[in-house]
Amino acid sequence: MNKGSSPPDGTAPETPKTPVGTPPKGGRFKAGLLSADAWVDTALWRLASGLRHAIESYSAWLRRFRVRGAGRVAAELASDGVTFGLLGLVLMLTLAQDAIDKTARADWRTTEDFSVAFLDRFGNEIGHRGILLNDTVPLEEIPDHLIKAALATEDRRFFHHFGIDVVGTFRAMMENVRARTVVQGGSSLTQQLAKNLFLTNERTLERKINEAFLALWLEMNLSKREILKLYLDRAYMGGGTFGVAAASEFYFAKNVRELSLSEAAMLAGLFKAPSKYAPHINLPAARARANEVLTNMVQAGFMTEGQVIGARRNPAVAVDRSRDRSPDHFLDYAFDRLKELAREYPALANDRILTVRTSLDPGLQRQAERAILDTLRQQGNRYRVGEGAVTVVVPETGAVRAMVGGKDYGTSQFNRAVDALRQPGSSFKPFVYITAFMNGYSPRSVVPDAPINIGGWSPRNYGRSYRGPVTLKLALTKSINTIPVRLSQALGRDKIVENAHAMGINSELKITRALPLGVAEVTVLDMTAAYGSFASGGLKVVPTPILEVKNSQGETVYELSRHRRAPERVFPAEKAAEMNDVLVNVVEAGTGRRARVPGVTAAGKTGTTQAYRDAWFVGYTGNYVAAVWFGNDDFSTTARMTGGSLPAMTWQAIMEYAHKGVELKPMPGVDRPPQPAEALVVGDEAGSGAGRPRLLREQSITVLEEIGARLDAIGKRADLPDGGPGGNRGSGQDGVESITQ
Template identity: 85%
Template sequence: MNQRSGDPDNQSGSQTGERTAPATGGQAGDGRGRAPARRPFGSRVRAGLLSVDAWVDTAIWRLFSSLRSGVEGYSAWLRRFRARGAGRVAAELASDGVTFGLLGLIVLLTLAQDAFQQTERADWRTTEDFSVTFLDRFGNEIGKRGILLNDTVPLEEIPDHLIKAALATEDRRFFYHFGIDVMGTFRAMMENVRARTVVQGGSSITQQLAKNLFLSNERTLERKINEAFLALWLEMNLSKREILKLYLDRAYMGGGTFGVAAASEFYFGKNVRELSLAEAAMLAGLFKAPSKYAPHINLPAARARANEVLTNMVQAGFMTEGQVIGARRNPAVAIDRSKERSPDHFLDYAFEQVKELARTRPELANDRIVTVRTSLDPGLQRQAERALLDNLRQHGPRYHVEEGATVVVVPETGAVRAMVGGKDYGESQFNRAVTAIRQPGSSFKPFVYITAFMNGYSPASVVPDAPISIGGWSPRNYSRGYAGPVTLKTALTKSINTVPVRLAQAIGRDKIVEYAHAMGITTELLITRPLPLGVAEVTVIDMAASYASFASGGLKVTPTAILEVRNSAGEAIYEHAVNRAPPERIFPEEKAGEMNEVLVNVVENGTGRRARVEGVTAAGKTGTTQAYRDGWFVGYTGNYAAAVWFGNDDFTSTARMTGGSIPAMTWQAIMEYAHKGIELRPLPGVDRPPRAPDEVPVVGTGADRPRLLREQSIAVLEEIGARLDAIGKRVEAPVSASGEPVAQ
């Protein structure tokens, strides 16, 4: 009879074929076929760990043995190729070159991370499709934005001679390099060295496109590094034809136009498909310097440049001399726009505000063909441009300063009346008035003083001007001397450095940052020991708006360029006066009055004396940063607030330029014009007789006209008009033979 397999006494002989494992720990069975007792759990864990440790030790030993054998074998192999003499020197140099090249590549990649982050935008290839017509505050057209960038013409329909002209002039090896034309760059360097000046550029079309899409025009090493890496990125993600199309659509062509299609309409009044060879050569000449060669500004220079482009086409083998001779003899004739001048930096700023407004107002987002009445005063804009350029030409070489920016705003309303973002929009579209962040120097001190006034101090409070050290940092005065106990009014008038540092220690730097942000500073302010002396980063427009809060009596002033927006049907869909929020009060009017009293003294008796305007009560503060890199004057009257900055884009030092020199003189020239023929409003807290605040705009936009008239002037004009009417009636009345009027 078969035994059951489940019988514990007969498992060894069961039909399942199972066998009992022999005892391993020296423990025998019970003699009846039973399994030995299991070892304790701790013993089994220790045994397992010892096994793992042995395996790891063995693996490591074998790995290092293999590496040692490999290194020994590689060394033995290299000994067969041991170089001597000149060969060894070349090998060593090549090895070091590869090592340092790899290190340099790692450093460059690190610096280019910011640029690559911009490529993560999903819409980097698209453009805003707004069609915006901008008007000044009086309703006159001042420019357009949006469809002036016309990218609707396919590359196949752009004339072949225009493409050849662009390639021959900008990048002849475009279809053969990988984004960076090494040979072209070397050739351009040699030509520049031979001519001892910059006569050729080394940037390829791909590099120029990378700058246009992602970067600014600042001439810095970091920008060139980012440009090179972005060019490689574009080459990997786009075809050559796509890159060429984007370049022809995005390059700035002068006159506020971007791309060859928009430029063709602007300069010649025709579709780009209809361009002649002479016109194509003139457009291709604009890529290098649109402001210099724009035909509506300098037609002879534009024609000379077009002739160079034709020569380039012949030298590149794209055309023969016989094919271009007709274009040389019959140069292009552009539409005369010499009298037109657009405030392009202001228009860029206003256009950005339109796009920002569209994000919150669906009626604007749905209808993108709009007309915008801006706050720009064309006369004041021209004066701001003239003042900045005149001072740069006259004093720039002396002080080694190349750039400047200014913003003029109106207190309370925040309407920007003028904006100059740089000396030449054609050379650089970078708006230094809005985008550039620079250290304000002593022009930051009013933020410290108003915070002190809000925490128990007053202009008459006495604080010692004496040496002070904070954690090893010891600020010094510009004069290198100390005045002893001084009032806050005197300290700010003389721009003493130790006093605001002591105030910051007493009231807290965090409170200063809070008030600065509340007044209108939008950039990040790091809480550091030198913060009270202006070691921070701000923008020109933020400084102008912040100082305007003093003139408004403590109300926050938010800058804006838009007064009204109308859709394609002519209906008003936004009005700033109606839709804007009520101004926020930052500090009481009496505290604003105390600040005004001090800053008026700065202009009349302190560092800002060059900013005085005859017959106008003005207040303000100068600012000069370390190593004379930046010069500021920020000031205001009862009518206007303005900020002026001068410096260099590459942050190099000027020749000891202070805020009381070019910046103050430029501010004075702007404000002197701005206050002609208007009612002067008093500053809160300043002892001046009040004036009527009513302002009446004058029709017209002439540069030399007064923009506003007093009520008394209007009354005089009305009286003169009435008398002229009376004289006219007497002349027209019938008379008798004796010469007496005939009764009617």
């Protein structure tokens, strides 16, 4: 016995006494966990046993239906078919979700495209844009032979299927397999209508699924007659026409109610490929297709061979559209503006079939087209220039009277008057000068014409010479380059940009050192509108081609005189008067002398860009403001063409015609009387008194240029202060920018 483990008295140690039945410390918690674990184990065992018993019972029950041999194969195939069918249905519903959403539109029966007939300012029709649509003819009044021709060609079983022609689709598939190419389409007429109303022409599986669902939806919501009427109204028929009524007017110039059998067959042949069988493009192909349609009608039992023999012997003759001439660039511009108005005035979008009376003056439009073409025809090769553009606008209302966007719309539909961004050259300088007039300068203010250097950049005048101190009136008249650069340094170029935008320039004007010399990009229409602020006495001119819009019921839904906002004043009237006086001097004694109009006070500014890529003349009278541009689409240089040559001459030819027989309105702030007409008549124009003004001959132009050069040389020695005819050639014959970086 270990002595160290006994108490000092040698007795055994006492052990603590615990009551009987009391669990040890922590025992209750452990007992609870053991009980919970036992309960979970028991529950899981019972659940597993129950499931096993249920499965065994279910298997025993299924064994009663066990089949063998061929029955088993059929059952397996049916089971797999149901499984894959359900999966396919879920997939198709997923793909068709977009189509289902399209049917939620409340206006799905109406077209989303405009059908617009355009009239000139006098109410005469000048053309169409958008879709050519006429859905006002009831189905009962459409000729029976036209309906039969359409059904025989597109869907013979139309009145017997539920939207998808299973029999016709299977037959088309067999024919295509036999021919090893697509010779028949499997889409029913309802499916084609679904595509026309809701979908695009893309050839994808998703579109075909959507088409099938939409066809079923149409059959559930419309009667067969309603579907047929919508199809005949909305099918594309070529030539921009939609529906048989519009196609009848376009191809045969007659009401659809009056169509003959041969004409109806030709129209029904367009459903398949309108661009291929359009009679105004390929009449032989259209007649061959019409003959196939007649055969289809006989095969379908709709007519006998004897009934169609007359139509075969006397095929339809379409209207000749090859000589149609319309102001297409103007119509494109007017159509785009109509879409903008529809977003601004929702009433325009409620009815998509509209008649628009435009501001176009047909006589002035023809003269503008003739002037551009004559100039290019006579002088294009000499100056190596290929394109021209012009716009003519009335200052008071902004009404666009004429627009030429290029020499040939058939060759290029690009509208150079509206969409082409070109550098304006010196024709931009009036924005600098009007800014100066608004900030303490006047036409009599004197600024030195001397070399200037801005960070290593030194603008130079056209003749590489300088005049010394000159007035702003003389500086703009002679298109001196250094003066606007000095003004921009004093004023701040941001003010110039702000004024140009306020006057009507919508394109971005980058603030650079060369900005005052027109090294920016603008459009012909914007320049016309901006100069209109001078002609209107300081009020902003907003160009518009639309005077009035009527819906399909003949109700006026827009009128310019009612809806036009009050014009905004961009600078004071007295400043406009000062600018007008200076720009009149440009035409009478400066770089724009070739733009003078006999008997009419005219103002304007020439513009010629570096390397002679662009040439401009922008000018105005009390009646009109117009801009003329010449250049090349590829930005290639011309043969030293300046704004004072072809553009000024073309502007003069247009304005002389425009002012014949009209009341001349005074130019704001210009008190001088118009120059006598006889003092301005040149060559064989003298004494004619009437007729279209001619452009000067090449020899006459050369002689006048020599005379002008000699007068400039005399003026250089005399140093005339008022910018008279003896001005310094070194100050810029046309303001051509000579820029060295």
